[in-house]
Amino acid sequence: MARQLRIEYEGAFYHITSRGNQRGEIFWDDQDRERLKKILKRTKERYGYLLHGYVFMSNHYHLLIETPRGNIKQIMQNINTSYTVFINRRYWRSGHLFQGRYKAFIVDKDRYLLELGRYIHLNPVRAKLVRRPEDYRWSSYREYVSARGDGLVDTDETLGLFSRRRDIAIRRYREFVNGGVDEGSPLENAVGSILGDEGFRERVIRYLRILPDEAAIPEIRRIRKRFGIDEIVAGVAKYYNLSEADLLRRRKRAEGQRKVAVYLSKVLSGEKNAGIGSVFGITIQAVTNVVRGVEKRIEEDGRFNSEIKRLKQIITGVK
Secondary structure: OOOOOOOOOOOEEEEEEEEEHHHOOOOOOHHHHHHHHHHHHHHHHHHOOEEEEEEEOOOEEEEEEEEOOOOHHHHHHHHHHHHHHHHHHHOOOOOOOEOOOOEEEEEOHHHHHHHHHHHHHOHHHHOOOOOOHHHOOOEOHHHHOOOOOOOOOOOHHHHHOOOOOHHHHHHHHHHHHHOOOOOOOHHHHOEOOEEOOHHHHHHHHHHHOOOOOOOHHHHHHHHHOOOOHHHHHHHHHHHHOOOHHHHHOOOHHHHHHHHHHHHHHHHHHOOOHHHHHHHHOOOHHHHHHHHHHHHHHHHHOHHHHHHHHHHHHHHHOOO
């Protein structure tokens, strides 16, 4: 099983997600959440990173981290190991707390700092835990909209994009976040593990070429190469012994395979939801729903996961 490419360099900016093993809980009460905050504060001091945002949900957490020293692997190993040890000791449990390794997207900060911060802060609202982001205690949003934060989160850069005066910046940031409730995840625009435009991806790839890590080569190929939706549909149709028309039109007997074609079009083509939807004759929201549904099935069904991997290999030629 190929591991996710880990990209490190000085000044890198990441969106990090860590999920509970088998989608299980990682927080049971407020003491657990307070402990993770303490771990974040300690590791910030030790490893010298910037924390631009966070949210703790019941079975996962999100972080926005910037690494002046280029040390994300060291940071995340310490955070997750320290928290796992705490939980295992507190609840007399053993084994893995998190689902494999954390997921890290290397991000073009100039383009996505604001969008990702908003996405993180609205997680509890979208999950219907609260009506307003400020009502949720376990995110960095309150630190952004208060006169003084507790020092855990680095808010100055984000707020500075709205105004030099903190009171005005806070008001404008509130408006920006509240205006994004219906926006999708910026991570839907990622190619491989990179979120940024073509120029940003090429800069990251130029850096990767100097790394003596052969495991990076398939990932580089996948990031650089985009496949046309027509190629993807043809590959899926051939794999399932169907016609391309079976996948492009709503036909009950090929409903599952059609969803696979939509999902792979999103993952491999680099096209936005509107473009994918126009090909398959569905709405932007329908594309999002299909992608989420396939992703959930991939997590829960090992055979289906293997099937999707095989299809990717056939279409991209990358094992």
